[in-house]
Amino acid sequence: MNLFSKIPDNFFSILSSRNKNIYGLALVTLYDALILYHNRIRKSDYLDLLRSRGEQEISSLILEEDDFDEDSPIIYEPTLAAKANLIVRRLVETGWIVIDTEIKSGAEYILLPSYSISMLKLVYEFMSDNESKYISFVHSTYADLQMEDENQSEFMYRTLMNATNKTRDLELEVTKLDHSIRVFHKQLSNIFSPNEVLTQHFDIAREDVVDPIYHPLKTNDSIILYNGPISSILKRWLLNEEVRNKLIDQALILNRSLKDRQDAEKDIVKKINYIQDTYAKLALEMDEIDKAQSSYTKATTEKVIYLNNSDKTIKGKLETIFLSLAKVINGEDKGKVYPGIVRDINNSIMLYQQGYIDSDSLTKPFRKSSRIDGDPMQLDDFNHEVNEGLMQSLLDIMDQYSDERVMEFMAKAFKDNKEIDVKKIPVKSVEDFIMVILGTVKADSRHSFYNYVRPENIERITKDEKYEMPNYSYVKKGE
Numbered sequence: 001m002n003l004f005s006k007i008p009d010n011f012f013s014i015l016s017s018r019n020k021n022i023y024g025l026a027l028v029t030l031y032d033a034l035i036l037y038h039n040r041i042r043k044s045d046y047l048d049l050l051r052s053r054g055e056q057e058i059s060s061l062i063l064e065e066d067d068f069d070e071d072s073p074i075i076y077e078p079t080l081a082a083k084a085n086l087i088v089r090r091l092v093e094t095g096w097i098v099i100d101t102e103i104k105s106g107a108e109y110i111l112l113p114s115y116s117i118s119m120l121k122l123v124y125e126f127m128s129d130n131e132s133k134y135i136s137f138v139h140s141t142y143a144d145l146q147m148e149d150e151n152q153s154e155f156m157y158r159t160l161m162n163a164t165n166k167t168r169d170l171e172l173e174v175t176k177l178d179h180s181i182r183v184f185h186k187q188l189s190n191i192f193s194p195n196e197v198l199t200q201h202f203d204i205a206r207e208d209v210v211d212p213i214y215h216p217l218k219t220n221d222s223i224i225l226y227n228g229p230i231s232s233i234l235k236r237w238l239l240n241e242e243v244r245n246k247l248i249d250q251a252l253i254l255n256r257s258l259k260d261r262q263d264a265e266k267d268i269v270k271k272i273n274y275i276q277d278t279y280a281k282l283a284l285e286m287d288e289i290d291k292a293q294s295s296y297t298k299a300t301t302e303k304v305i306y307l308n309n310s311d312k313t314i315k316g317k318l319e320t321i322f323l324s325l326a327k328v329i330n331g332e333d334k335g336k337v338y339p340g341i342v343r344d345i346n347n348s349i350m351l352y353q354q355g356y357i358d359s360d361s362l363t364k365p366f367r368k369s370s371r372i373d374g375d376p377m378q379l380d381d382f383n384h385e386v387n388e389g390l391m392q393s394l395l396d397i398m399d400q401y402s403d404e405r406v407m408e409f410m411a412k413a414f415k416d417n418k419e420i421d422v423k424k425i426p427v428k429s430v431e432d433f434i435m436v437i438l439g440t441v442k443a444d445s446r447h448s449f450y451n452y453v454r455p456e457n458i459e460r461i462t463k464d465e466k467y468e469m470p471n472y473s474y475v476k477k478g479e
Helices: 020-037 043-053 055-059 080-093 114-127 138-151 156-190 194-218 223-239 241-254 261-308 314-329 339-348 384-400 403-414 430-444
Strands: 098-101 108-111 419-421 450-453 460-463 467-470 473-476
Touching (some): 020 043, 020 055, 020 114, 043 055, 043 108, 138 223, 223 241, 223 261, 403 430, 430 450, 430 467
Antiparallel strands (some): 460 467
16 A cells, blocks of 8 residues: 555645744645635635734745746745745645636636545644544444344444444544553653643643543443443344344345355454454453553652652752753753753863873774683672661652542541632642642542542642642532
């Protein structure tokens, strides 16, 4: 399968050019024009829409060699309209659009190939600010199968095909969830600020993955909850001869690739086995994802604790200096985080390397030595008391933030109230700050006596002038 047998060779070139941000805006605007005008997209209407949305961006367009043909004149100071037309011409040259001229009126219309529409939709979804929405795969599959199991209409085979497709999409969604959680966990090692850790956990991971995907799969669209009922319905279809014959008859009508009843029966059995096996496998994978999510949450908490209690001694300050220099050397940071440190080092430390050159410098020195067999070096005995003390301190930290301590903290925060929000919880120290985080994380636990409510427009508040967090609400269960 050759990708570029269906799309032009230079199709993606505009997204790797110096003006890629401008072309990204042009593609999103083109998708909006497609939704707005449908089949009749005038070139003039698209240019007006593009100029109205990106006047500042289009003005900053950098002209490249590909923007001029041999016969076209070089424009030294192009206007906004000329640059907008230049963008449209590049979209035509790279195969994103086709210009069609109406013979009678001479009006120019924009046509989009099918591959271009598919890619525009993908680009629009990436650049859109809308939150990703989870589609109910599990419950809808169960509801469709249950309705057909009761009615046994002429759409049973079509429902089975839809269930197979939804199961395939569900499998991909669970895989996406697993990869995303592990990626966020891996990225913790490259974050060195507690605010960045919390931003990743609450603003990125929670909004992009946990709330839209993980939470539904653990509650109203639970794989474990519906695995048994779905498997029971499919098993009845497979064992009931009358239902099986009805499915075979419908399959021969809807699926032209099936030659005879034997092929149709194999196709039905294959689809049913695939759905049952996939749900059984995904139920086990959700257990592993639960462990990965718990491990990521724990690592986030420990990272915040570590960064807030970092070493303030001479050793800790030296580590900060070396860390800032390492970032500058690697090109990750141009001295923006610790500009004073980098400037003072450049002004106060001057290092030189001194050496001499003579006639023997072109060859390595000759050294004659004999092998000496000495006694093997003895290994030092480790100080077990230090290790035991370290283990005890770790156990004390774990006990400090145990489930019982978290529930006790939240109970004190609730007092006699049925509902509270983060504003009403006193946060006077790092320990209180961490308790609020853990209280939010453990709200989904079955041992919790409350639930948390995430409003549509989350207000961000600052406690004690240094702890920034979203203003979630908490409600006691059963109230």
